[in-house]
Amino acid sequence: MKQQNFLIVVVSYIFYGWWDWRFLSLILFSTFVDYFIGLGLLNQNNQRKRKVLLLTSIIVNLGFLGFFKYYNFFLDNFVTAFSFFGSEIRADSLNIVLPVGISFYTFQTLSYSIDVYKNKLEPTKDFIAFSAFVSFFPQLVAGPIERATHLLPQFYKKRIFDYSQAVDGMRQILWGLFKKIVIADNCAEYANLIFNNSSDYSGSTLVLGALFFTFQIYCDFSGYSDIAIGTSRLFGFDLMRNFNFPYFSRDIAEFWRSWHISLSTWFRDYIYIPLGGSQVGTWMKVRNVFIIFILSGFWHGANWTFIVWGALNALYFLPLLLTKNNRNNLEKVAQGKLFPSLKETFFMLGTFGLTVFAWIFFRANNIEHAINYILCIFSPSLFSIPKFPEIEKALVTIILLIIFILIEWQGREGQYAISKLGIKWKSPLRYTLYYAIIIAIFLFGAKEQQFIYFQF
Amino acid sequence: MRKFINKILFFILPVMLLIYPIDYLISNYISESEDHAMGETKVWKDIYSGKINSGLVVYGSSRAWVQFSSKMIEDSLNISTYNLGIDGHNFKLQYFRHKELLRFNKKPKKIIMSVDIFTLQKKTDLYNHQQFLPFMLWNESIKDYTSSYTGFSTYDFNIPLYRYKGSLNSIKTVIYTLIRREPEIKRIKGYSAIVGNWNNDFYNAKSKNDFYEIKIDSATVNLFEKFINECKNNDIELSLVFSPEFIEGQHYVRNRKELISKYQNLANKYNLQFLDYSNSEICFQKQYYYNAQHLNKNGSELFTKLLIKDLKVNEKMNGEFRNKKVL
Numbered sequence: 119m120k121q122q123n124f125l126i127v128v129v130s131y132i133f134y135g136w137w138d139w140r141f142l143s144l145i146l147f148s149t150f151v152d153y154f155i156g157l158g159l160l161n162q163n164n165q166r167k168r169k170v171l172l173l174t175s176i177i178v179n180l181g182f183l184g185f186f187k188y189y190n191f192f193l194d195n196f197v198t199a200f201s202f203f204g205s206e207i208r209a210d211s212l213n214i215v216l217p218v219g220i221s222f223y224t225f226q227t228l229s230y231s232i233d234v235y236k237n238k239l240e241p242t243k244d245f246i247a248f249s250a251f252v253s254f255f256p257q258l259v260a261g262p263i264e265r266a267t268h269l270l271p272q273f274y275k276k277r278i279f280d281y282s283q284a285v286d287g288m289r290q291i292l293w294g295l296f297k298k299i300v301i302a303d304n305c306a307e308y309a310n311l312i313f314n315n316s317s318d319y320s321g322s323t324l325v326l327g328a329l330f331f332t333f334q335i336y337c338d339f340s341g342y343s344d345i346a347i348g349t350s351r352l353f354g355f356d357l358m359r360n361f362n363f364p365y366f367s368r369d370i371a372e373f374w375r376s377w378h379i380s381l382s383t384w385f386r387d388y389i390y391i392p393l394g395g396s397q398v399g400t401w402m403k404v405r406n407v408f409i410i411f412i413l414s415g416f417w418h419g420a421n422w423t424f425i426v427w428g429a430l431n432a433l434y435f436l437p438l439l440l441t442k443n444n445r446n447n448l449e450k451v452a453q454g455k456l457f458p459s460l461k462e463t464f465f466m467l468g469t470f471g472l473t474v475f476a477w478i479f480f481r482a483n484n485i486e487h488a489i490n491y492i493l494c495i496f497s498p499s500l501f502s503i504p505k506f507p508e509i510e511k512a513l514v515t516i517i518l519l520i521i522f523i524l525i526e527w528q529g530r531e532g533q534y535a536i537s538k539l540g541i542k543w544k545s546p547l548r549y550t551l552y553y554a555i556i557i558a559i560f561l562f563g564a565k566e567q568q569f570i571y572f573q574f
Numbered sequence: 575m576r577k578f579i580n581k582i583l584f585f586i587l588p589v590m591l592l593i594y595p596i597d598y599l600i601s602n603y604i605s606e607s608e609d610h611a612m613g614e615t616k617v618w619k620d621i622y623s624g625k626i627n628s629g630l631v632v633y634g635s636s637r638a639w640v641q642f643s644s645k646m647i648e649d650s651l652n653i654s655t656y657n658l659g660i661d662g663h664n665f666k667l668q669y670f671r672h673k674e675l676l677r678f679n680k681k682p683k684k685i686i687m688s689v690d691i692f693t694l695q696k697k698t699d700l701y702n703h704q705q706f707l708p709f710m711l712w713n714e715s716i717k718d719y720t721s722s723y724t725g726f727s728t729y730d731f732n733i734p735l736y737r738y739k740g741s742l743n744s745i746k747t748v749i750y751t752l753i754r755r756e757p758e759i760k761r762i763k764g765y766s767a768i769v770g771n772w773n774n775d776f777y778n779a780k781s782k783n784d785f786y787e788i789k790i791d792s793a794t795v796n797l798f799e800k801f802i803n804e805c806k807n808n809d810i811e812l813s814l815v816f817s818p819e820f821i822e823g824q825h826y827v828r829n830r831k832e833l834i835s836k837y838q839n840l841a842n843k844y845n846l847q848f849l850d851y852s853n854s855e856i857c858f859q860k861q862y863y864y865n866a867q868h869l870n871k872n873g874s875e876l877f878t879k880l881l882i883k884d885l886k887v888n889e890k891m892n893g894e895f896r897n898k899k900v901l
Contacts, residue, residue, distance in 0.1 A: 281575075284578050288582075514742070549585065556589075560738075560739055561740070561745065
């Protein structure tokens with residue numbers, strides 16, 4: 119088991135160092151700090167001193183995150199705020215490279231310190247196992263953000279190869295690749311074209327651009343999660359689920375239970391519930407909801423667009439919470455049925471529409487760009503026929519999207535869309551299905567685009 | 575674990591066995607195509623299969639490709655002619671074409687080098703990269719000449735089929751070739767006439783920028799001089815031709831004069847014939863252009879006639895007064 123963990127640490131460091139070896143020191147430093155803070159918490163009964171240890175972990179981890187990700191943002195905003203009140207200050211922005219995956223592994227290591235502090239988890243004395251937990255390569259750069267309580271114990275036992283788990287992992291990797299290469303990368307071409315030249319296009323084209331981005335971000339991120347989860351399964355690890363068919367949600371609460379689950383549950387467990395969650399007065403509930411949604415937006419990046427995106431989702435969510443309707447749709451939509459009811463379809467489309475609208479802020483370069491984009495959508499040109507270069511080529515992407523949505527719909531009760539597809543078929547037929555997916559990836563694969571969430 | 579590995583191998587085996595034959599077939603069908611990659615593939619195919627062997631060849635960019643009628647030159651000068659103009663590329667890839675021509679074909683007696691404002695500019699994107707697809711697997715020379723451009727990765731050159739990923743155009747070409755659909759003949763002996771009237775390309779460009787300035791790349795200039803020396807050493811007669819541009823387009827390029835004098839100086843330095851059509855009558859007649867840089871079919875035929883006449887005159891003059899401003 120020790121050797122297995124050691125190998126994972128070596129491979130993970132090589133994987134990360136391939137991008138930029140200098141930032142390995144950050145991971146190593148975080149690992150040391152949290153490992154020793156964990157041990158410190160084990161030997162410390164004095165509540166005050168325990169709090170100091172926890173605060174040290176939080177300050178170190180968030181300090182790195184704050185410096186690398188938010189330094190220039192705060193600086194620029196302070197300068198703007200001072201100039202607004204009439205006093206000009208001069209401050210130069212730094213040319214800071216954002217370490218890939220810093221938001222992910224920071225939150226993962228924080229979960230360890232917080233859980234140990236809260237006595238939810240026994241701190242580990244095994245440094246190699248802890249290093250492997252922090253740097254585990256499949257999910258190091260873009261999640262899922264694992265909880266120490268879930269992933270760390272898996273490093274304590276020897277992994278034995280499990281055939282069915284490995285086969286399932288391969289299937290999930292294949293589906294993740296399809297989502298990323300065929301759907302996300304193709305949608306990215308048109309989303310980028312339309313968003314980057316939005317003033318040139320009609321309202322109807324801009325709607326199409328927003329739709330392309332909606333599917334790009336879902337397939338890009340959930341595709342990566344599928345690849346990460348599938349790869350981990352090959353090594354005998356079970357990572358938490360990160361997406362649960364969010365675009366089939368009937369309300370925004372269901373959407374947030376299905377979208378980037380590892381991050382939303384992180385905020386729920388470590389911020390929302392400690393703040394009192396929904397077990398407080400109305401105004402406090404409103405405050406708590408805004409805090410977690412705005413923080414969730416800000417986690418994505420140092421830009422007001424992400425903050426507005428978070429706030430908008432808070433506004434969508436609040437009515438459900440205040441009317442106690444936020445836990446209405448806990449079971450799968452149209453469970454056991456082929457088609458949804460008219461009512462379900464109506465609510466799914468409504469929720470989808472709200473989500474698409476919010477994504478405009480997420481994708482826009484700045485708030486002004488987002489507002490102009492939206493204003494342009496709600497103009498008479500909304501009713502014109504969408505037009506942009508290579509629209510004929512985009513039709514192929516639209517057909518692929520429709521096929522993708524149908525596959526996702528039929529597989530919505532599984533862990534991922536093709537988890538149950540064809541598993542009872544005879545092997546030649548099943549293999550044909552896998553070959554068909556590979557050929558589709560080959561034929562329709564678009565120009566390679568970096569994973570969106572690598573930048574967060 | 576063994577069962578898993580066996581199954582994976584069993585799954586991968588057909589792919590491994592078929593990947594090269596499929597690559598070979600696809601590449602073959604595409605290279606047979608007349609119109610793939612704007613007909614550039616056909617030119618490469620002619621080069622690699624040693625079908626050119628012409629006494630006179632024309633080099634240059636799209637301005638060579640659509641403006642120098644090989645057939646008219648061939649009939650008038652009584653020398654087999656092929657137009658090797660490569661669309662959208664500067665001298666670096668034009669020179670690569672020249673090198674490949676010499677490797678697989680007899681060396682020409684004469685080269686007409688169509689120079690233009692972009693010839694000595696550096697280019698980073700591998701425009702129309704599809705033209706290389708059928709020939710580039712394990713091809714070191716294509717790899718060497720295209721490696722400085724963004725477009726291909728090492729995998730494209732080394733893994734069969736990988737370069738066709740997402741190339742629906744290639745698959746379409748294969749299907750068309752398979753079902754023997756009548757191909758659109760893009761180029762005859764490398765030349766392609768564009769039938770059409772003036773379009774708005776130039777005014778669109780002008781609405782975005784008031785003027786355009788060319789940055790001469792010193793590495794490309796060195797390569798150009800290397801090419802001139804190689805021609806001299808190989809006894810290949812070289813003529814530089816600056817074909818007509820519509821007058822409004824000439825004013826649009828701020829340092830055009832600097833570029834012309836660069837070619838003039840090179841011609842003087844190496845005692846080359848330089849035919850400059852910047853002030854030719856055609857430059858003032860919009861009906862002969864489809865945009866500011868390119869003559870249409872009528873214009874290109876008229877220009878080729880002029881060029882033939884000047885080439886004949888120069889031949890008679892036997893090398894005296896080799897530089898000429900054509901009015």
